[in-house]
Amino acid sequence: MWDVTEEIIDALEIGAGILGTGGGGNPYLGKIEARQHLRAGKSIRVVSLDELPDDTFTTTVGGMGSPTVGIERVGRGDECVRAMRALERHLGRRFTHVIPGEIGGSNAMRPMIVAAQVGVPVIDGDGMGRAFPELQMDTFSIYGVAPTPGTLADPRGHEVVFDKIADPETLERYARAITIQMGGAAGYAFPPMTGEEVRRTAVPGTVTLAVEIGRAVLRARAALANPVDAALSVSGGQRLFHGKIVDVERRLLGGFARGVLQLEGSGGDAGRTLRIDFQNENLIARTNEGDILAVVPDLICLVDADSAEPITTEIVRYGLRVVVLGIPSPEMLKTPRALAVIGPAAFGYRDVPYIPLPGTYGVAD
Amino acid sequence: MWDVTEEIIDALEIGAGILGTGGGGNPYLGKIEARQHLRAGKSIRVVSLDELPDDTFTTTVGGMGSPTVGIERVGRGDECVRAMRALERHLGRRFTHVIPGEIGGSNAMRPMIVAAQVGVPVIDGDGMGRAFPELQMDTFSIYGVAPTPGTLADPRGHEVVFDKIADPETLERYARAITIQMGGAAGYAFPPMTGEEVRRTAVPGTVTLAVEIGRAVLRARAALANPVDAALSVSGGQRLFHGKIVDVERRLLGGFARGVLQLEGSGGDAGRTLRIDFQNENLIARTNEGDILAVVPDLICLVDADSAEPITTEIVRYGLRVVVLGIPSPEMLKTPRALAVIGPAAFGYRDVPYIPLPGTYGVAD
Numbered sequence: 001m002w003d004v005t006e007e008i009i010d011a012l013e014i015g016a017g018i019l020g021t022g023g024g025g026n027p028y029l030g031k032i033e034a035r036q037h038l039r040a041g042k043s044i045r046v047v048s049l050d051e052l053p054d055d056t057f058t059t060t061v062g063g064m065g066s067p068t069v070g071i072e073r074v075g076r077g078d079e080c081v082r083a084m085r086a087l088e089r090h091l092g093r094r095f096t097h098v099i100p101g102e103i104g105g106s107n108a109m110r111p112m113i114v115a116a117q118v119g120v121p122v123i124d125g126d127g128m129g130r131a132f133p134e135l136q137m138d139t140f141s142i143y144g145v146a147p148t149p150g151t152l153a154d155p156r157g158h159e160v161v162f163d164k165i166a167d168p169e170t171l172e173r174y175a176r177a178i179t180i181q182m183g184g185a186a187g188y189a190f191p192p193m194t195g196e197e198v199r200r201t202a203v204p205g206t207v208t209l210a211v212e213i214g215r216a217v218l219r220a221r222a223a224l225a226n227p228v229d230a231a232l233s234v235s236g237g238q239r240l241f242h243g244k245i246v247d248v249e250r251r252l253l254g255g256f257a258r259g260v261l262q263l264e265g266s267g268g269d270a271g272r273t274l275r276i277d278f279q280n281e282n283l284i285a286r287t288n289e290g291d292i293l294a295v296v297p298d299l300i301c302l303v304d305a306d307s308a309e310p311i312t313t314e315i316v317r318y319g320l321r322v323v324v325l326g327i328p329s330p331e332m333l334k335t336p337r338a339l340a341v342i343g344p345a346a347f348g349y350r351d352v353p354y355i356p357l358p359g360t361y362g363v364a365d
Numbered sequence: 366m367w368d369v370t371e372e373i374i375d376a377l378e379i380g381a382g383i384l385g386t387g388g389g390g391n392p393y394l395g396k397i398e399a400r401q402h403l404r405a406g407k408s409i410r411v412v413s414l415d416e417l418p419d420d421t422f423t424t425t426v427g428g429m430g431s432p433t434v435g436i437e438r439v440g441r442g443d444e445c446v447r448a449m450r451a452l453e454r455h456l457g458r459r460f461t462h463v464i465p466g467e468i469g470g471s472n473a474m475r476p477m478i479v480a481a482q483v484g485v486p487v488i489d490g491d492g493m494g495r496a497f498p499e500l501q502m503d504t505f506s507i508y509g510v511a512p513t514p515g516t517l518a519d520p521r522g523h524e525v526v527f528d529k530i531a532d533p534e535t536l537e538r539y540a541r542a543i544t545i546q547m548g549g550a551a552g553y554a555f556p557p558m559t560g561e562e563v564r565r566t567a568v569p570g571t572v573t574l575a576v577e578i579g580r581a582v583l584r585a586r587a588a589l590a591n592p593v594d595a596a597l598s599v600s601g602g603q604r605l606f607h608g609k610i611v612d613v614e615r616r617l618l619g620g621f622a623r624g625v626l627q628l629e630g631s632g633g634d635a636g637r638t639l640r641i642d643f644q645n646e647n648l649i650a651r652t653n654e655g656d657i658l659a660v661v662p663d664l665i666c667l668v669d670a671d672s673a674e675p676i677t678t679e680i681v682r683y684g685l686r687v688v689v690l691g692i693p694s695p696e697m698l699k700t701p702r703a704l705a706v707i708g709p710a711a712f713g714y715r716d717v718p719y720i721p722l723p724g725t726y727g728v729a730d
Contacts, residue, residue, distance in 0.1 A: 158527075
């Protein structure tokens with residue numbers, strides 16, 4: 001159990017950005033909001049899965065929508081709380097905790113803000129250990145938690161409750177259709193989970209991991225050491241490629257930012273090129289020889305070569321000098337059951353086998 | 366207060382079809398379902414607005430979706446009951462009555478079926494006195510009943526609750542988006558209304574009117590009299606045109622069947638032509654000289670010239686010999702407040718004034 005400070009929020013912004021693997025939205029606006037709550041005297045407590053009392057009743061809270069819209073449209077700031085309250089009214093029961101649905105990107109910050117607003121602790125874990133583009137791509141769904149009831153709320157005060165939805169893919173379709181009608185961005189709360197369910201299905205310790213990655217980067221910058229090395233030292237990752245962005249193809253398609261990045265190597269990678277396909281998140285990194293350096297669910301993260309600042313799909317552009325990090329996926333995402341939902345084939349790479357990166361998620365060599 | 370018989374269901378099918386003004390979906394499948402319930406010993410009671418007890422708590426129930434999909438896709442038959450039950454659970458309160466949202470088309474029959482299934486009476490009235498293509502086009506919304514909470518349910522058991530939606534146009538957009546995701550057809554229940562609200566905002570007596578129109582037609586057929594005259598004698602309507610369908614332009618656009626009918630006159634109308642624009646429902650009837658014979662909200666109804674069988678937008682085709690009936694709209698649809706929502710301008714006819722047909726809705730000359 002630990003309390004969130006401004007320093008921790010700053011670190012979380014960076015760590016969540018890196019674990020976002022290009023997607024998940026920018027945590028910057030959420031950081032500002034969380035900081036305001038701390039400065040106003042609100043407290044945010046983080047508790048580990050082991051510390052959860054038996055009567056724990058929790059849900060994930062966050063923002064749904066294309067990251068591109070999320071950047072441009074600032075909400076009222078209470079969409080997630082209202083989604084959570086709507087779900088509580090529907091269930092006739094209050095939540096004792098909140099948990100991030102995805103630790104990658106802006107949805108790492110949302111539960112912090114809700115925790116400050118309503119006074120419940122944040123659970124140290126999430127449903128992805130990274131970011132993914134669709135609702136059903138989380139360990140809660142994959143390991144059998146019913147996807148509904150769940151709720152959406154928008155800045156105008158509108159609330160929509162989904163119930164008895166047979167499968168998370170259908171919930172994804174329904175919620176995406178409503179999010180588009182809500183203007184492209186909404187706050188969500190789903191699914192309700194007991195302490196037993198969340199202990200069994202969450203990826204543990206990911207809030208701590210994101211904070212530790214960010215902290216390592218910030219300390220290295222302050223010490224004039226190498227921030228990329230620092231990020232690798234706590235994430236369990238490795239350098240995949242070092243180079244320059246030479247081409248960006250990006251389209252908004254079906255509510256997702258899809259496209260391809262081309263990189264030209266420098267340093268030890270001089271003379272090589274790398275192609276990264278993304279759908280909000282980076283999915284596959286291949287050399288010009290066709291060698292696959294990493295593929296989903298392993299994390300493919302672009303960071304600025306000097307500062308280790310995460311580079312998301314929305315801001316990546318020609319000329320940036322980057323390091324491509326490969327971080328092994330959490331073990332819970334590598335089971336056959338999980339790979340059916342978030343493996344290469346689930347993203348259309350039907351002929352690409354999943355060959356895991358060496359190492360362990362979040363564990364330094 | 367009166368009880369529904371098989372004869373009444375047969376009559377309602379025809380009357381609701383005529384009042385559907387081309388849209389509202391075909392009541393035929395609903396008639397078969399309602400008849401099965403009656404034959405199984407279920408009873409359906411109809412009560413007038415005057416007879417409602419003070420503690421009345423009611424909602425409209427019906428089907429949402431394009432009539433074209435409604436024809437092709439048969440539901441489980443309990444979508445409306447499940448939508449109603451979901452709304453009751455959301456409110457923590459049981460409904461004492463149901464009321465048709467629109468008396469025109471298939472949604473005249475749905476509350477009958479729900480009444481048989483759950484054992485509550487049907488209120489003799491509705492929110493349109495005819496059919497309209499969108500949710501917000503009803504007297505409940507027009508006269509200030511809050512549009513939500515409301516629910517949708519689909520054949521797979523999925524339920525969606527809409528709450529705190531600021532205006533009925535937004536509910537229409539959200540519900541339409543979900544209906545499309547549900548496969549194009551869903552059962553709805555909304556809005557909850559007290560006895561005072563429904564007495565103040567419903568168009569009264571429209572279930573009786575639809576049944577009386579159908580009865581008059583059936584009796585005339587049996588007596589070898591003129592069924593079209595019979596329909597006019599109880600509806601307050603007049604003959605606008607007599608002729609043959611010579612052209613049908615019809616497209617499915619944004620979930621609606623939109624198009625234009627061309628008619629060539631015969632008998633007293635020989636040498637004249639008529640053009641009718643429709644969006645699910647018939648909206649405006651103009652001669653080749655540009656004279657407007659009738660315009661929404663007045664009812665423009667096509668019936669077979671011999672049998673007075675209603676001819677809907679989905680089945681209208683080249684060569685049919687028809688009479689175009691003009692029935693004056695209920696007075697509640699003629700106020701400035703109502704015309705802003707369901708007058709000619711609301712359907713895009715900005716330069717067309719609403720000049721009411723003579724006569725009174727449902728009152729014979």
